[in-house]
Amino acid sequence: MMLHFKIRRLLSAYADGELEKSAEENIRQHIRQCDSCLIILDEIKHSKKAISMISIPTAPKSIWKMVENELFEAKRNPKQQHASPFANLLDHRLKLILSAASIALLLILFKVWQFEDNVPEMTSTVEKHISTAGFNYGKYFDDIAAQRRADGFEKVYHGKPVDFKTADSIASIGDFHMCIIPSALTGYVLEEISVLTDLCHQSLEIRYIKDGNVIIVFQQPATHPYSLGSRKKEVVNIRSVYCEKMVVGDFIALTWELGNTRFVAIGRLETADFEAIVSASIMQAHS
Amino acid sequence: MENEERWVEQLKLGDRQAFQKLYEKYHAKVYTTAFGMLGNEADAQDAVQEIFMKIYHKVATFDSRSNIGTWLYRIAVNFCIDLKRRSTVSRSKALSVEETLLNNLHDNSVEPEKRVISSEVQQLVRKAITHLSPKLRSVIVLRDLQGMTHMEIAEILGCSKGTVSSRLNRGRRKLRALIILAGLDETYLSELT
Numbered sequence A: 001m002m003l004h005f006k007i008r009r010l011l012s013a014y015a016d017g018e019l020e021k022s023a024e025e026n027i028r029q030h031i032r033q034c035d036s037c038l039i040i041l042d043e044i045k046h047s048k049k050a051i052s053m054i055s056i057p058t059a060p061k062s063i064w065k066m067v068e069n070e071l072f073e074a075k076r077n078p079k080q081q082h083a084s085p086f087a088n089l090l091d092h093r094l095k096l097i098l099s100a101a102s103i104a105l106l107l108i109l110f111k112v113w114q115f116e117d118n119v120p121e122m123t124s125t126v127e128k129h130i131s132t133a134g135f136n137y138g139k140y141f142d143d144i145a146a147q148r149r150a151d152g153f154e155k156v157y158h159g160k161p162v163d164f165k166t167a168d169s170i171a172s173i174g175d176f177h178m179c180i181i182p183s184a185l186t187g188y189v190l191e192e193i194s195v196l197t198d199l200c201h202q203s204l205e206i207r208y209i210k211d212g213n214v215i216i217v218f219q220q221p222a223t224h225p226y227s228l229g230s231r232k233k234e235v236v237n238i239r240s241v242y243c244e245k246m247v248v249g250d251f252i253a254l255t256w257e258l259g260n261t262r263f264v265a266i267g268r269l270e271t272a273d274f275e276a277i278v279s280a281s282i283m284q285a286h287s
Numbered sequence B: 001m002e003n004e005e006r007w008v009e010q011l012k013l014g015d016r017q018a019f020q021k022l023y024e025k026y027h028a029k030v031y032t033t034a035f036g037m038l039g040n041e042a043d044a045q046d047a048v049q050e051i052f053m054k055i056y057h058k059v060a061t062f063d064s065r066s067n068i069g070t071w072l073y074r075i076a077v078n079f080c081i082d083l084k085r086r087s088t089v090s091r092s093k094a095l096s097v098e099e100t101l102l103n104n105l106h107d108n109s110v111e112p113e114k115r116v117i118s119s120e121v122q123q124l125v126r127k128a129i130t131h132l133s134p135k136l137r138s139v140i141v142l143r144d145l146q147g148m149t150h151m152e153i154a155e156i157l158g159c160s161k162g163t164v165s166s167r168l169n170r171g172r173r174k175l176r177a178l179i180i181l182a183g184l185d186e187t188y189l190s191e192l193t
Helices: A004-009 A011-015 A021-033 A035-052 A062-071 A085-116 A125-132 A139-150 A271-286 B002-012 B016-038 B041-061 B068-087 B097-105 B118-130 B134-145 B150-157 B161-181 B186-192
Strands: A169-173 A176-183 A187-194 A204-210 A213-221 A234-238 A241-248 A251-258 A261-268
Touching: A004 A011, A004 A021, A004 A035, A004 B161, A011 A021, A011 A035, A011 B161, A021 A035, A035 B118, A035 B134, A035 B161, A062 B016, A062 B041, A213 A271, A234 A251, A234 A271, A251 A271, A261 A271, B002 B016, B002 B041, B002 B068, B016 B041, B016 B068, B016 B118, B016 B134, B041 B068, B068 B134, B068 B150, B118 B134, B118 B161, B134 B150, B134 B161, B150 B161
Parallel strands: none
Antiparallel strands: A169 A176, A176 A187, A204 A213, A213 A261, A234 A241, A241 A251, A251 A261
């Protein structure tokens, strides 16, 4: 007989008639004898039924008129002209260049701002990286930082407090506490990341991908105490390297080991994009 | 098939008729997706308009070997997630899901026995869906409102079929809990099936 957790994973597929005959029969037999799995199946069915009661209104015809007007009619007026898809590619490139320039400017301004505020000089490479990238500890993590000090960590750095009321996402994965705040200049930035400097080692690479999606990749010795916490992680295979993956809210963290080094990638991204970046990092490390 | 390829090429050239054909073919489903993801008609209408404008501007980057429907739904789902994300109030000020649902639904002007009527149940379920996380909401909308297969959903969301199934499990169970928490009688819910 299949185990409960295996059965439970398949219950939605069973309810949707998505399983092959043999798997379907296994589940049917199991739920005849197992009340707890039957209860879960009933919950799933209740939910399906409740959703099926929603009546979907018809899309008004006025939407096409508006789209048509925006895209085609406005072309007649040069001031409102919308680019064709090809011209838009050029626009896209221009936007990318402008975005990159904006980020560079932001980083420079941030550095100047930090300098003016007499922030204590960074001593370790990692701290320097964090500071340069615009990451700092803020008010939100005061308690965490205090706790870390109490735990014997010395290099807990405090930067300027950030207004977390504007935060778009806040999440903690193990020892990492992250916050994404919308920025008028760059769309979204990973404004705050609490990384215990003792957990990082040398490399901290920051990648801005697109609005709202930010990722950092860093290394630490493989022997270092585990930093993503003790919760159960999914194992994924990327370029023949086994990675441990954890998803918390909008955030994903992946870790993998090459030789004596453990790599950690952490951020907010769509899974496919995230794995593509990790894949590129693995390739880079191999080369 | 050749017709489809020619049509996509015309789309890439910004042809008006080809684009209108695309709109006519997919707008109803995109509207359903937006309605499910955003929870109300006004936002869904705005979203459909924005989504098709986005599609027009991005179609030149579409890989003709892929399925245009899958590509289009991916844009629609991501747009709605992003829209919802941007409009979300800060967590520190945000009411909990339970508070929001209870505030919305426990309107004293409505007699308790009349509360659980079809239209209110619909409203309640729609609101509950919008309180699911984007990942759970997407699979529920694509499966239970659009009627897509797990495989189709997996292609749109770029994940495995197993992931879709497991997200549906979590999403449906959480949805049921939210609906009951918001005041819908559990017995009534059981009688639906």
